[in-house]
Amino acid sequence: MLWLYNFGIFFYSLIIKVLANFNPKAKLFIQGRQKLFQRISQEVSPEHKHIWFHFASLGEFEQGRPVLEKVKEKYKEKKIIITFFSPSGYEVRKNYPGVDGIFYLPLDTASNAELFISLINPEIAIFTKYEFWYHYFHLLQKKDIPLFLISGIFRPDQIFFKWYGGFQRKILKCITHLFVQNETSLHLLEKIHLKNISLSGDTRFDRVFENASSVKGVPLVEAFVGKNPVFIAGSTWPQDEFLLQSLIAQYPDWKVIIAPHEIGKSHLSQLEQLFPSAIKYSQLQNASVTSNILIIDNIGLLSGLYQYGKIAYIGGGFGAGIHNTLEAAAFGLPVIFGPEYHKFQEAKDLISLKAAISIRNEYDLVKAFENFNSSNQYGKTAKAYVEQKKGATMGIMLEMEKYLS
Structure with missing residues (x-):
């Protein structure tokens, strides 16, 4: 199944390059990743440990933001790296203050994962809600770097819970601790023998409550x-x-x-x-x-x-x-x-x-x-x-x- 996954990533990269000729978002997706490793190596010192937050897009950023800001507040001496997969997240929050680097996430290939993780030297990694990348997750596990999923939500119709979803279940097993939104998610993960799961709820409630309380x-x-x-x-x-x-x-x-x-x-x-x-x-x-x-x-x-x-x-x-x-x-x-x-x-x-x-x-x-x-x-x-x-x-x-x- 790994070869099929790798082919899917390769095929996606080809499609997005074609779309970039006439789709503004696809164009930003490609442009934002040009000379990305060179930029990271110039802006980030691999000698320092970093807390790595990844968000698929803007919605996930707002969802995970309460945890990000609590980490910033409590661990002022720690360095933080943020990545986005989508332009709609990166382009809006690329100037978010108080962190040590904001980048697009390179596509999930074995070589990209190896180089990216060596450059940012993560102490821990936190993903919000979803995006399950095999090479990144596998390498974090291999290097004993804790990986957290926060505000996760799962449904019975997802591939993780199908008889043919063994490869996807293997990705989930790389996660150190899963924080899920509801009991359905908790029970589904327990049925596929995952451990270290907490029913924490959804961090978006913290975010929107804070926003409503301090709105200008x-x-x-x-x-x-x-x-x-x-x-x-x-x-x-x-x-x-x-x-x-x-x-x-x-x-x-x-x-x-x-x-x-x-x-x-x-x-x-x-x-x-x-x-x-x-x-x-x-x-x-x-x-x-x-x-x-x-x-x-x-x-x-x-x-x-x-x-x-x-x-x-x-x-x-x-x-x-x-x-x-x-x-x-x-x-x-x-x-x-x-x-x-x-x-x-x-x-x-x-x-x-x-x-x-x-x-x-x-x-x-x-x-x-x-x-x-x-x-x-x-x-x-x-x-x-x-x-x-x-x-x-x-x-x-x-x-x-x-x-x-």
Whole structure:
């Protein structure tokens, strides 16, 4: 199976090079890895031990950030390296302060893993939620370097739990300690005879709670919303936006903030065609605001905008899966999203608490909106849920400290 895995990595590298000719993300993926080892060798001293945090993308960074910042706070003398697999994580957080290096992760080949690990000389490695790379994991185990998975979540339909998933199970067995989000994950891992598993919960609750507790105002947005009720649509995709069009037309007394997941020119142009009266965030400084619709055309602002909202719509539910519902819930907003939410425990929990509603069409959307508009209790329930679930970071730190003396 290793030869098939290696072929898959090789084939992926070829495909991404082809896509780089016309796909901006693929282009960044390739460009960010050019002369990568040369850059690492110039910026990182292999004589020093490093704590290595790896994140697949921006969402995983925010998820693992409470642990990262707790390590920074408690072990000020330690040096920290961060890697990302995806451009959407690296490009947004490449200037994150207080660490000793931020890089793309080289593709998982035996030679790349050997060179990368020799250059950063990790004391321990922490991966968030997923990404299971055979050569990196195997080499860390071989060198007796502790490897942690935090906020892991597993489902019965994953290859680890199939009769033909022996190779993937072998990767999991390289992990020193797994911190998982729910009991389902714990029981699944126990069934394949893995040990050193802790039911720690999800560190995202710590992150969103902290964000809601220390959020700063956004003056331009405050001026835009005034005293109107505010509906916030976060991380939206085109199918979400088409649905929102009819809802927004029915409630002209509401202010609406749309923060699309992609802010490329073509998508922004499409949004402006859907909502011709909208104003973009970049235009607020130099324009008199007469519109009730604001389009956020930058990255990194959304998590603080929920402070102004009353009801939130979370995008992605008509595609691969919904985006972050917890950021909105932490501010006391009930949430609405599409049908693809079953991979997300917090979405299922919020639905069971009646603080979230899944929709399939325009009729469902209007009905959900009217339901949440009828009472503030739904938002209070969402906020209480987040507060109840926080605390995963502390449990993870207690175990990791055994390896960070």
